[in-house]
Amino acid sequence: MVADFNEASSPHTFSTDICIVGSGAAALAMLSRLYTTGRQVLVLEAGGEQITAENQQLYDVITPHHPLEGARTGRFRVFGGSTTRWGGQALPLDQLDFKQRDWIPHSGWPISYDTVAAYYPEVDQFLSVDSLGYDTDIYSLSGQPPLALDKDIQLRFSKWSPSPNLRNQYRDRINKSATIQLVKNANVMALNLTPDGSSIQSLTIKNQIGRIGEVRAKQVVLACGGIENARLLLASNQQQSCGVGNTRDIVGRFLQDHPNAEIGTLPAGALSQQPYLNYFYVKQTRLLPRLFVAEDFLAQKQLLNTNIYIQYQAGEDNAFAIAKTIYRKQVQGDLSLQDIKLGLRLMRKLPQLVATAKQYYLHRRVYVPQAVARVDMIMETLPSPTNRIELSNELDRLGMPKAVIKWQIDPLVQRTMLECTSLVKRHLERVGLGALQENTWLRQENWTEHIKDAKHHIGTTRMASSPLEGVVNEDCRVHGIANLYVAGSSVFPTSGHSNPTATLLALALRLTDHLLALPK
Secondary structure (H helix, E strand, O other), X not given: OEEEOOOOOOOOEEEEEEEEEOOOHHHHHHHHHHOOOOOOEEEEOOOEOOOOHHHHHHHOEEOOOOOOOHHHHOOOOEOOHHXXXXXXXXXXXXXXXXXXXXXXXXXXXXOOHHHHHOOHHHHHHHOOOOOOOOOOOHHHXXXXXXXXXXXXXXXXXXXXXXXXXXXXXXXXXXXXXXXXEEEEOOEEEEEEEOXXXXXXXXXXXXXXXXXXXXXEEEEEEEOOOOOHHHHHHHHOOOXXXXXXXXXXXXXXXXXXXXXXXXXXXXXXXOOOOHHHXXXXXXXXXXXXXXXXXXXXXXXXXXXXXXXXXXXXXXXXXXXXXXXXXXXXXXXXXXXXXXXHHHHHHHHHOHHHHHHHHHHXXXXXEOOOOOEEEEEEEEEOXXXXXXXXXXXXXXXXXXXXXXXXXXXXXXXXXXXXXXXXHHHHHHHHHHOOOOOOEXXXXXXXXXXXXXOEOOOOOEOOOOEOOOOOOOOEOOXXXXXXXXXXXXXXXXXXXXXXXXXXXXXXXXHHHHHHHHHHHOOO
């Protein structure tokens, strides 16, 4: 059932077995396990049915260092969270990411890669992507002769969901469930501890017009994102001045994202190049080829884990761009004489359209004629305790302290980019895929100005066996709090280079299994 805390008929108090704060990817994955268990589950969503400027203002942050644009543009306070806007890309972490590495301070996970990887097949099913393994030989999938790459670099792929808006996929099951209730416009303002501080006694909720409510639950799961999970724990400081779960001053620390940038370009994508480096399809699943740097090379050079991919961009005079413009104007009923002239230009570019259609329908490949081939690199970042989320004295409209996000880019990012750019350049040219034209800013003093974040907020409630080193334990339970858990990428000790969604979904499914094993 879906309800709205803004409605006068909505109750002020709620009692449930499991309360999940947030309705994004992690929460929806947990629900997929909980529908038929008989457990009463309450999901609290701070937003409503649609994204509004008023609700988005509640995500306003203060960024004294890197602007971290993803903190403003990559989070959505709405039923379904960021899954209503994300691209749907899935890529598991590497085995390397779980290991303790001497050159990466605070690296290593307290659980094994295999423990998490056991859930990846179910994640694929949840995201509606093909079940083929991520270690499947990419050449057999694309039908291309293998490239003569050496051991330092491998061509692999990520998968893209054909149905990335998870809210639309799973809304009906929530509506029809007798045991699941999702309440919109219910902003959690505080986690209230029992007198002895050993567990969560209740949650205080508030809507946008000041209506206050209370939730009591046997188990509480925070699943509201890498920034909000930490913000809520820190802001729940009425009983303990440091906040909930923060007696060791670790909540909010170790903030990570994925530094990424365009490192250069390749010559205009020839037909022989794009079958290796552009998107292609296996059934309904779109795959993106990626160049992975081998573990031995990273260890030898003491670099960050990294991958490289190509974006083929069509110019304004490309047949794609012209066709899109005409189609959009026609749908809007706004075709003009200029657009008709544009259509005549399109007819002269018919060979481009034929070449594109031929590649898709005969070979299930994306082909962009006369494209600019942008070479992009994305990598992990160091899990540093000085990169962190703190609370400002400035309050938002509901009375919650705004988050101060301190994220700075380590010099190791530049060294990794330079080493891996040289590696990729050698390989692409040697196998005949083109000579990489490196961007000059890579070697300039202002190189950090070209580094973007990836809207991936990681590590702020990190997992560790000991409360001296992390916020949650191996089961994602907050150290010292008997019934409080955290779901999402905020529990990752290290970020890897992979988009975090596949792994946070795997951990959410694993957490649900743990909760179901507890006594009712």
